[in-house]
Structures are given as C-alpha cells and as structure tokens.
Amino acid sequence: xxxxxxxxxxxxxxxxxxxxxxxxxxxxxxxxxxxxxxxxxxxxxxxxxxxxxxxxxxxxxxxxxxxxxxxxxxxxxxxxxxxxxxxxxxxxxxxxxxxxxxxxxxxxxxxxxxxxxxxxxxxxxxxxxxxxxxxxxxxxxxxxxxxxxxxxxxxxxxxxxxxxxxxxxxxxxxxxxxxxxxxxxxxxxxxxxxxxxxxxxxxxxxxxxxxxxxxxxxxxxxxxxxxxxxxxxxxxxxxxxxxxxxxxxxxxxxxxxxxxxxxxxxxxxxxxxxxxxxxxxxxxxxxxxxxxxxxxxxxxxxxxxxxxxxxxxxxxxxxxxxxxxxxxxxxxxxxxxxxxxxxxxxxxxxxxxxxxxxxxxxxxxxxxxxxxxxxxxxxxxxxxxxxxxxxxxxxxxxxxxxxxxxxxxxxxxxxxxxxxxxxxxxxxxxxxxxxxxxxxxxxxxxxxxxxxxxxxxxxxxxxxx
Amino acid sequence: xxxxxxxxxxxxxxxxxxxxxxxxxxxxxxxxxxxxxxxxxxxxxxxxxxxxxxxxxxxxxxxxxxxxxxxxxxxxxxxxxxxxxxxxxxxxxxxxxxxxxxxxxxxxxxxxxxxxxxxxxxxxxxxxxxxxxxxxxxxxxxxxxxxxxxxxxxxxxxxxxxxxxxxxxxxxxxxxxxxxxxxxxxxxxxxxxxxxxxxxxxxxxxxxxxxxxxxxxxxxxxxxxxxxxxxxxxxxxxxxxxxxxxxxxxxxxxxxxxxxxxxxxxxxxxxxxxxxxxxxxxxxxxxxxxxxxxxxxxxxxxxxxxxxxxxxxxxxxxxxxxxxxxxx
Numbered sequence: 001x002x003x004x005x006x007x008x009x010x011x012x013x014x015x016x017x018x019x020x021x022x023x024x025x026x027x028x029x030x031x032x033x034x035x036x037x038x039x040x041x042x043x044x045x046x047x048x049x050x051x052x053x054x055x056x057x058x059x060x061x062x063x064x065x066x067x068x069x070x071x072x073x074x075x076x077x078x079x080x081x082x083x084x085x086x087x088x089x090x091x092x093x094x095x096x097x098x099x100x101x102x103x104x105x106x107x108x109x110x111x112x113x114x115x116x117x118x119x120x121x122x123x124x125x126x127x128x129x130x131x132x133x134x135x136x137x138x139x140x141x142x143x144x145x146x147x148x149x150x151x152x153x154x155x156x157x158x159x160x161x162x163x164x165x166x167x168x169x170x171x172x173x174x175x176x177x178x179x180x181x182x183x184x185x186x187x188x189x190x191x192x193x194x195x196x197x198x199x200x201x202x203x204x205x206x207x208x209x210x211x212x213x214x215x216x217x218x219x220x221x222x223x224x225x226x227x228x229x230x231x232x233x234x235x236x237x238x239x240x241x242x243x244x245x246x247x248x249x250x251x252x253x254x255x256x257x258x259x260x261x262x263x264x265x266x267x268x269x270x271x272x273x274x275x276x277x278x279x280x281x282x283x284x285x286x287x288x289x290x291x292x293x294x295x296x297x298x299x300x301x302x303x304x305x306x307x308x309x310x311x312x313x314x315x316x317x318x319x320x321x322x323x324x325x326x327x328x329x330x331x332x333x334x335x336x337x338x339x340x341x342x343x344x345x346x347x348x349x350x351x352x353x354x355x356x357x358x359x360x361x362x363x364x365x366x367x368x369x370x371x372x373x374x375x376x377x378x379x380x381x382x383x384x385x386x387x388x389x390x391x392x393x394x395x396x397x398x399x400x401x402x403x404x405x406x407x408x409x410x411x412x413x414x415x416x417x418x419x420x421x422x423x424x425x426x427x428x429x430x431x432x433x434x435x436x437x438x439x440x441x442x443x444x445x446x447x448x449x450x451x452x453x454x455x456x457x458x459x460x461x462x463x464x465x
Numbered sequence: 466x467x468x469x470x471x472x473x474x475x476x477x478x479x480x481x482x483x484x485x486x487x488x489x490x491x492x493x494x495x496x497x498x499x500x501x502x503x504x505x506x507x508x509x510x511x512x513x514x515x516x517x518x519x520x521x522x523x524x525x526x527x528x529x530x531x532x533x534x535x536x537x538x539x540x541x542x543x544x545x546x547x548x549x550x551x552x553x554x555x556x557x558x559x560x561x562x563x564x565x566x567x568x569x570x571x572x573x574x575x576x577x578x579x580x581x582x583x584x585x586x587x588x589x590x591x592x593x594x595x596x597x598x599x600x601x602x603x604x605x606x607x608x609x610x611x612x613x614x615x616x617x618x619x620x621x622x623x624x625x626x627x628x629x630x631x632x633x634x635x636x637x638x639x640x641x642x643x644x645x646x647x648x649x650x651x652x653x654x655x656x657x658x659x660x661x662x663x664x665x666x667x668x669x670x671x672x673x674x675x676x677x678x679x680x681x682x683x684x685x686x687x688x689x690x691x692x693x694x695x696x697x698x699x700x701x702x703x704x705x706x707x708x709x710x711x712x713x714x715x716x717x718x719x720x721x722x723x724x725x726x727x728x729x730x731x732x733x734x735x736x737x738x739x740x741x742x743x744x745x746x747x748x749x750x751x752x753x754x755x756x757x758x759x760x761x762x763x764x765x766x767x768x769x770x771x772x773x774x775x776x777x778x779x780x781x782x783x784x785x786x787x788x789x790x791x792x793x
Contacts, residue, residue, distance in 0.1 A: 013631070013648035017639035020647065022724040023562075025544045030700055037703030040712070041654045047714055048600050048650035049643070050721045 010042055011035060020049050257324045258299035261332035263290050263310050270294025271336055272417075274312035281305050288375040291417040297376045299399070303328075310334040367393040367402045377418050379442050384459050386416045392446065394459040408462050411448040419445035419455060505538065505556060506531050518565035523573035523581035533572050534560050537636045544638075568637030571644075574618065575632040589645060596646050600653050610656075614649060690748030694741050702737040709734055710775040741774065 011019075011032065018024045019032040036043045259278060263271040274290040278298055290296045290312075303326040311317045315336035322330050367373055371387040376399075378384075383395040385402065390412035393402040407413065419442070446454045446462065456462040511531040515521070520530045543551035543559040551559070570588075573581025593614065598607030620630040635644045695703055701723075708714045708722075716734070720727040742763060749759035 010651075012634050013644055013651055014634050014636045014638070016647040016651070017643040018636070020722065021639040021643045023638055025546075027546045028541075028544075033704045034700035037700055037707055040707075041658065043704070043708060043712060044657065045647065045650040045654050046722050047708070047712070047718055048653055049646045050718060051596075051646070052599060 010039065016042070016046060016049065020046055256299070257301050257303060257327060258297065258329040259301060259306070259308065259322065259324065259332060260295065260297040260329060261334065262294045263296065263312070263334050263336060264294060265315065265336055265338065271312050271315065274310050274315070274336065277309040277311070279307045279309070284372075286372050286374070289415055289417070291377060292419060297378075298373070299329075299376055300373060302326075308332060308334070310336060312336055314338065367391070368404060369393070375416050377416050377444060379418060379444060379459070382459050384416050384444050386413055386446075390414065390449075392416070405460065405462075409446070409448050409452055409454050409464070411450040411452070413446050414449050415447040417445050417447075419443045506535055506560070510557060510560070514560060514565055518569040520565075520569035520573070523569050523584055524578035525569050525573045525576065525581070529572065529576065530569060533568065534563075537563070537568075537638075541636065541638070563637035564640055565637065567641035568635065571632045571635040571637070571641060575620070575630040577620065589642060592642055593645050593649070596642075597649050597653075600649060610649060610652060614645075614652060687745060687748070690745050691741070693748075694744040698737065698740070701733065702740075705730070705734045705737055706741065706774070713775075738774070 015024075015028070015032065019029065024032060036046060263274045263276070265271055270290070270292075271294050272290055272292045274294070274296075276288050276290065276296045276298070278286045278301070280302075281304055286298050286301070288296050288298055301324055303324055306322050306324055308320045308322060309317060310319075315338055318334045318336055320332060320334060322332070324330055367385050367387050369387050369389060369391050371389050371391070374386045374388050376383055376385045378398075381396060381398045383399050384405075385393045385395070385399075387393070392405040392407065392413055394405050395402045444456045444459050446456070448454070453465045454462045455465055511534065512527060514534065515525075515527045515530045518525075518530065520527075525533075538551075538556060538559060541559075542549065543556050545551055545555065570581050570584050574585050594607065594611045597611035597614070598604050601607045601610055618630055618632055620628045631648060635641060695706070698706070705719065708719050709716070716727045716730050719734075720730045723730065745763055746756070746759050749762060750756055754762065
C-alpha cells in the first residue's frame with residue numbers, strides 16, 4: 001500500500017480522506033504532500049473533496065466574530081463600571097449642588113434604562129453604593145439614599161410622578177437630619193416649599209412635573225432655599241425671637257458643630273469688623289471678626305456650652321450663651337447696642353421657639369495644622385480658613401479638603417474677610433455653611449499684623465493693595 | 466489497492482440505485498485477508514470494539530470485524546512509520562481511534578449485508594448525491610457521478626476476476642463521508658482526464674508566448690533553475706507553489722486542504738516565492754546576466770513574478786488538470 005506514494009502511483013481514497021481530515025500521522029502527511037506536489041490529479045482531487053462551507057469558513061466573518069468575542073468580556077465590565085460611575089455622580093451631585101452636571105447625568109442615564117443587561121447593573125450599583133455610604137451618615141439619609149437612587153432613575157426616565165413622590169424626592173434632597181422643632185413629619189418639605197416661594201418665585205415644588213429637567217431645577221433651588229431662608233429668618237428673628245438659630249450641621253458631620261451669624265446694630269445695619277469670641281466651658285477661646293457684611297463663622301466646634309462675646313468699637317459688648325449640640329450649627333444674630341453695656345443671653349439648643357431650617361452641607365474637615373480656626377470665609381465653593389497661628393488654608397470643595405497657602409506677605413495674617421467694594425447691603429450672607437452664588441466683585445482680603453492688606457480672587461494668587 | 470486510473474466507470478450508471486442488495490450479497494467475493502496478524506488483536510478488545518461499533522446490527526460477525534481491524538492495522542502499520550514495530554498499547558490506541566460504527570457499516574456493505582445497506586442508504590445516500598452535485602456544479606452530472614459510484618460500491622465492478630466493492634478500502638481512520646467524498650473526487654478527476662486529453666492541452670498557453678521579456682534561451686535556463694530550486698524545496702512548499710501558481714487555487718482553498726489558517730498559508734507561500742525568485746535570479750546572474758537585467762527578466766513588479774512563475778510552472782511537466790465543466 002505504501003507503494004501508492006511512489007511517483008506515478010496514486011494514493012487511494014482512504015489515504016486521501018485521512019490526509020484531508022487531518023488524521024494522518026506526520027510521515028503520512030509529508031509523503032502525501034510530496035505526492036501532491038508532483039501529481040496534478042491528486043491535487044485536483046483533494047481540492048474537490050473540500051466541502052464548500054469548509055473552504056469558506058476561514059474567511060473574514062469568523063475573524064469579526066473572534067474580535068467581538070474578545071471584546072465582549074471587556075465591554076460588559078466596562079458598561080457596569082460606567083453605570084456605577086454615573087450612579088456615583090448622580091448621587092453625589094445633589095449634595096455638592098452643581099445643577100448643570102446633574103442634568104447631564106440624568107440625560108446620560110436615560111438611554112441606558114431600556115437595555116436589559118444594564119438595567120440591573122445601575123440599580124444594583126447605585127443601591128449598593130448608597131448602602132456603602134449609609135454608615136457614614138445618620139439613619140435618615142441612609143434610608144432615603146436607595147430611594148433617591150431609584151427616584152433619580154425614574155426622574156431621568158421622564159416619568160410624571162405623583163406629588164407624594166415629589167415630596168419623597170424633596171425629602172431626599174434635604175437629607176440632613178432636622179434637629180429642632182419639626183412641626184409635622186412633612187416639615188422638611190414645607191421648608192423647601194417655603195424656600196422656593198420666598199427665595200425664587202411663586203411656584204411650588206409640587207407644581208413641577210418631575211422629569212429630568214425639573215428635577216434639576218429642584219436641585220438648583222436647594223441652595224437658594226437655604227440662603228433665602230436664612231436671610232429672611234434672621235431678619236424676622238431680630239424682632240421677635242432670640243437671635244439664635246440652629247441648623248443641622250450636615251449629614252456627614254456627626255460630632256462637630258459650628259456657630260455663624262451676622263452682627264447688626266439696632267437699625268439693622270451690619271457691623272463689620274466686630275470681634276466675635278467664643279469661649280467654651282474649659283475656658284478655651286476661638287475668635288474671629290465679622291466681614292464687611294457683618295457675618296462670622298466659627299466651625300469645628302465640639303458640642304457643649306459656649307459663651308459668645310461680640311465686641312465692636314462704639315458698641316456695647318454683647319455676650320450670649322449657647323448650648324451647641326452635636327452636628328448642629330448655631331446661627332446667631334447679635335444686635336449691638338451703641339454704648340458700652342454688656343448683656344448675656346442664655347439659650348438652650350432645644351428651644352422650641354427657634355425656627356429650623358435644613359441645609360445641604362458638606363463636611364468641613366479641620367485644617368491640616370490642627371490648630372483652632374480663627375476665621376473662615378467662603379466664596380462659592382472656595383473657602384479660606386485662618387488658624388490661630390496665622391496659617392492660611394484654602395479649600396476648593398466647600399471645606400472637605402484644605403491646602404495650605406504659602407504666604408507671600410511678611411508677618412502673620414491676622415484677619416481674613418470677603419471684600420465687597422460695592423456695599424449694596426442686599427448681598428447674601430456668605431460663609432461655608434451657606435453656599436451662594438459668586439459675585440464677580442467678591443475677593444478675599446487678608447490683613448497681616450503689620451496692617452498690610454492683600455487681596456485674592458481665587459484664594460491662591462494674592463496681591464498686595 | 467486500485468488506482469484512479471485503473472477504475473472502470475460502470476456501463477450502467479443507474480444500476481447502483483436499482484439493484485437489490487440481497488442479490489448482490491451472494492455474488493460478492495470478499496478479499497481474503499492474511500491471518501498471521503490475527504493474533505495481534507486480543508479477543509477481549511476485539512469483542513469490546515465489535516460491541517462499540519454496533520457491528521451486530523449490520524450483520525458483521527465478531528470474526529469478520531476483528532479481521533477487518535487486523536487488516537487495517539497491518540496496512541497502515543498502526544499509523545507508525547514503515548519498519549517500526551507497534552507496541553500493544555499503540556495498537557490499541559490506533560484501533561480505539563477508528564470510526565468503528567462507520568467501519569462496521571462499510572464492512573457490512575462490502576460484505577453485501579442488507580441491514581448495512583439500509584443504514585448506508587439512510588445515512589449517506591443524500592449526502593453522497595449532494596457532494597457529487599457540489600463537485601460537478603451540475604445536478605445532472607452530479608446525479609450521474611453518484612449513481613456510477615453507487616454501482617461500484619455495490620460490487621458491480623470486477624477486480625481480478627471477482628466482484629469487488631471499494632468499501633473494503635475504507636479503514637475507518639477518517640469519516641465515511643470523507644472517504645466517500647474522496648472517492649467521488651477521484652472519479653471526477655477520471656472524468657477530467659478523459660476530457661482533458663482532447664481539449665485541455667489547447668487551453669494551456671504555451672510558455673514561449675508567456676513572457677515577451679524572457680527570451681527563449683533564458684526561458685530554458687529558467688526552467689532548469691526552476692527544477693533545481695523546486696527539488697530543494699520542501700514537499701509543503703512545492704505543494705503550495707503548484708496549488709497556488711499552477712492550479713490557481715485561492716489561499717482559503719489551500720488553507721482548507723492543509724487545515725491551517727489562511728494567514729499561515731500566505732506567509733509560507735510568500736517565503737517559498739521569495740526563495741524561488743532569489744534562486745532564479747542567482748541562476749540568471751550566473752549565466753552572465755546583470756542583476757538588473759535578471760530582475761527585469763523575472764519582472765520587477767511583484768505581479769510580474771507571479772505571472773512568470775505561473776507560466777514557468779505551466780511549462781513544466783506537472784501540468785494542471787483543466788477545470789472545465791462537461792455539459793451533458
């Protein structure tokens with residue numbers, strides 16, 4: 001039989017089929033190739049034996065399939081990761097207060113909803129993210145967070161939700177815990193609604209169709225709610241109530257609180273440059289001065305009883321005692337009387353007469369130096385803090401992270417404030433607790449112990465005046 | 466074993482389908498297989514393989530099946546190179562790797578067993594006809610080719626004075642349908658050759674008219690150089706060169722025969738072509754031609770070298786089989 005491979009003698013059908021089917025041993029394969037190289041007839045036969053579908057098999061189509069098969073395992077995790085990132089951004093943005101970005105996120109999520117493989121992943125990711133975040137917060141936001149994620153998805157889907165769901169969303173937006181005097185379970189909603197009507201216009205939250213676009217509007221309203229509410233309340237309280245408000249100190253700040261407020265004279269005009277001294281029970285003091293708008297802010301305060309003393313040249317010294325609870329910010333509005341008298345007002349944190357307002361706040365981290373903060377001023381999301389040693393720190397994210405500013409000035413910085421050359425009087429209060437829109441004329445101003453004045457628009461680049 | 470050239474096309478092509486298997490079975494003379502190797506297959510293994518093959522269902526006895534296994538093993542030396550002695554384990558591995566069920570059917574058909582033919586017709590008749598139509602690219606020619614093969618398989622042809630079925634040559638190493646396609650292809654090539662003797666030679670362009678760039682003397686020199694180069698090339702390279710340049714098969718078709726990726730075929734073919742071209746250039750330069758003139762003679766354009774190589778190969782003795790369809 002092997003003689004069939006001799007020149008001129010052809011292999012039989014069995015040998016040909018063994019060769020073509022690839023089951024020939026190596027030496028049989030070589031001998032068959034050698035014969036085929038010489039024998040046109042057998043070459044013709046082996047090509048005729050090829051089924052048409054097999055000869056077409058190695059063509060480019062399988063190569064495409066191979067490529068897709070290679071990419072598919074990478075594409076699915078990538079899609080899941082993208083969904084997780086989107087869920088993260090959508091969840092974080094309401095607290096950061098950047099409405100434009102939120103709207104983009106909502107529109108991005110929308111086309112992904114109908115796809116079966118990705119509908120599960122975003123929901124799971126967003127909820128699991130919310131669960132992972134919840135231990136950092138109090139119980140109320142943790143319960144609301146998955147709900148928020150689901151509502152965001154529905155809102156992005158353009159679904160008209162009933163009013164009850166709108167309230168849920170408003171509740172979720174105003175997620176920080178309400179410390180005081182909630183008259184009804186729907187008090188946060190009422191607070192938001194009042195803020196909308198007072199600060200923005202005549203519409204109410206429930207009037208807005210809750211699609212992606214209006215959901216964004218709702219987010220835009222939130223900072224205004226806080227701002228407008230604080231401004232109006234402070235004016236109202238000046239006449240009727242003790243000049244103290246207490247705000248929730250932010251969802252993530254579980255232990256530290258703060259004091260902020262505005263110092264005015266009996267006519268309602270703000271008192272700039274007043275010295276605010278806060279003394280705790282052990283006698284440690286924190287000091288700051290009011291800005292040109294009369295506002296002051298002291299943060300990172302442990303809970304406890306404090307004595308606040310406001311002094312200004314030409315005014316009587318005013319002292320107030322406050323009982324600061326954990327995770328609360330006391331808003332005070334001392335009214336300085338002309339003269340040299342002193343008064344002490346004692347207020348407990350649970351005073352039922354105080355009006356509460358919710359605020360969307362981010363956690364304010366202590367400055368890296370670890371020293372007490374002497375003063376903090378905020379311009380938009382940029383905050384400057386001056387510690388007791390005269391070190392200046394800048395935060396670009398509302399106080400979450402601080403970066404030390406290397407001083408260009410000689411001496412020690414003793415005072416920082418926001419400079420407002422046009423003193424319109426209608427400018428909103430500024431501070432790290434009340435994010436507000438940034439005016440083009442606002443600049444940071446720093447005063448050194450040599451009375452040199454430096455200004456900066458961004459807190460980083462300083463110029464001497 | 467028979468050769469394609471020795472096969473005889475049956476005089477009654479349609480008889481393969483019409484004849485009754487019972488009448489054929491009595492008249493078929495089965496080749497007597499040599500018996501000394503019988504002892505190579507242990508009885509236990511032989512029975513196991515016989516049961517695995519379902520040979521009883523196609524009326525093939527244990528002894529007949531064992532004898533077939535012994536014959537096949539001895540014929541192919543159990544897949545080893547000639548002269549090597551297969552161990553017991555190698556023999557068992559070889560036998561177990563066979564397509565035992567299909568081997569039993571083929572043996573049953575070759576022995577004229579009616580139940581085997583029922584199996585065969587049920588499983589392979591349509592496939593065989595489709596394959597024949599595919600090869601001939603004609604329903605009429607395909608039916609005719611398949612019918613002729615059927616009559617041959619039934620044992621209507623005589624071999625050394627006895628009725629003989631080509632199915633006896635099926636070893637079970639490949640699939641039965643693969644074997645059927647191979648024998649169909651051989652019969653188809655037989656048809657080509659018959660036609661080719663009359664017409665094909667006129668279709669091939671004479672080498673002298675192939676290239677105006679190459680003078681006749683240079684052409685003869687190139688033929689010598691080509692032979693020398695090809696003789697030094699591996700079997701696979703020669704097969705590639707012939708199949709691609711001479712038979713003008715596509716890379717995909719060649720990759721299907723060699724069972725390698727088309728990119729591999731392309732790479733190997735390029736390597737073989739480059740080597741062949743360099744050798745031809747060297748030969749021309751050795752004959753006094755300048756390097757530039759030699760390159761021009763072979764063609765500086767890559768397409769020229771393909772054309773010239775094809776024509777050189779066509780002018781050699783290994784002429785291709787014309788792929789002309791026979792009408793009618």
